[in-house]
Amino acid sequence: MILGYFGGCFIALVTIAIFHFIRKWRNPTCINGRLPPGSMGLPLIGETIQFLIPSKSMDVPSFISKRIKKYGPVFRTSLVGRPVVVSSDPDFNHYILQQEGRLVELWYMDSFAKLCGQMDTAADGSPITAFGLIHKYIRNLILNHFGPEVLKEKLLPELEELWVQALRNWKACDFVEVKQSTSAMMFDLTAKALFGYEPDKSGEDTGKNLTNFVDGVMSVPLNVPGTAFHRCMQGQKKLLKLVNDVIQERRAHPEKHRGDFLDQILDDMKHQTFLTDNSVPFITFGLLLGTVETVSSTITLTIKLLIEHPFVVEELMREHEEILNRRENREARITWDEYKSLTFTMQVIQESLRLGNIAPGILRRAIRDIEVNGYTIPKGWTIFAVPAAIHLNPETYEDPLSFNPWRWKGLEFSATQKNFVPFGGGARQCAGAEFSKLLLALCIHEMLTKYR
Secondary structure, eight states, X not given: OHXXXXXXXXXXHHHHHHHHHHHHHHSOOOTTSOOOSBXXXXXXXXXXHHHHSOOSSSSOOHHHHHHHHHHOSEEEEEETTEEEEEEOOHHHHHHHHTOBTTTEEEOOOXXXXXXXXXXXXXXXXXXXXXXXXXXXXXXXXXXXXXXXXXXXXXXXXXXXXXXXXXXXXXXXXXXXXXXXXXXXXXXXXXXXXXXXXXXXXXXXXXXXXXXXXXXXXXXXXXXXXXXXXXXXXXXXXXXXXXXXXXXXXXXXXXXXXXXXXXXXXXXXXTTOTTOOTTHHHHHHHXXXXXXXXXXXXXXXXXXXXXXHOHHHHXXXXXXXXXXXXXXXXXXXXXXXXXXXXXXXXXXXXXXXXXXXXXXXXXXXXXXXXXXXXXXXXXXXXXXXXXXXXXXXXXXXSSSTTSOOGGGGTTOOHHHHTTTOOTTOOGGGXXXXXXXXXXXXXXXXXXXXHHOX
């Protein structure tokens, strides 16, 4: 009798506790204001399942678009157990990206963090990919090896030759898997520039390890065989081993100085405490991932869009034919001035970047309470800025899903900087933006002038 009484009391208390937890989960409070509208979904998992459902079109993912219609441009949700504020407000996103270190700090999804070593720390205890000094160092390093001046003075002919060879190889094939082929090409190019990778000597197609990594990044970070995240982690291990092997070889033969990205890092390890044996391979891997996946996806989309829009190709043909006609030798390689004169080509690239939205979102974490549109984002909450919702906003871009390069004619950067963020913004705007655009322009130039 007594046991039954206490058992009933225990069950009642557990039930009350569960209901209290669910109520508190669904209705979070904010001490210093009012939270943005939205739903926190199911306890612990939130709305993660709905968020991860893949989109089959170039439109804004349905998870985002449905909630924008219901709650407005700024709403709250919960993803993988974390409270998140999703924003499609261009003014707020632009403001937040300028506030790193003051109102927000860099933040990654758990899957990306584990892939790129965000969970690990440097010798001084700071996260490997932390903001501040480390980011400034890596950004300067990228500009030293891939910035506009290096592209102009050194890399332009090498990149053009890369496309000459690639298109020649494609021509000899019955069909080409463009995404896979460009991923492998971008891996070989980037890995060679970073650490002297020689694909002919590797014995395997290492570039395939980075193919479709976005699928793994946009997944629950469960390292279980058969999952997209597990495949990513397996590829990550192979690439980290490759970089580590190169590091050990260079340390064994310090007299062979190549002057590339890795040589500079190894030299800087002598006086930069955040550069460690653990962090350097992850930094290199992160740069490979960021370059290979984004550039190859954008190139693939651009080729697809041009095939579907022959009238755009006709306009491009006129522009590139004018360049050939101005040359004394039509077979000469493209110059930097010629590249910079490709006005319509740049419009095509801008439009491809707008429609591509390769990065699903830009993440930051609030380091103090932030006011937005009468609401408060509490300290510690994640902010998820959605480029697709900005790039495909019909109030900004007429008929946003149509491929219309002419919409960019005559537009100044200042008129679009809040509504066009394919390379991010603020202090972390992609240092390889010019490198990516040059690769796209050279691809178009070689296809149009050498093949019909």
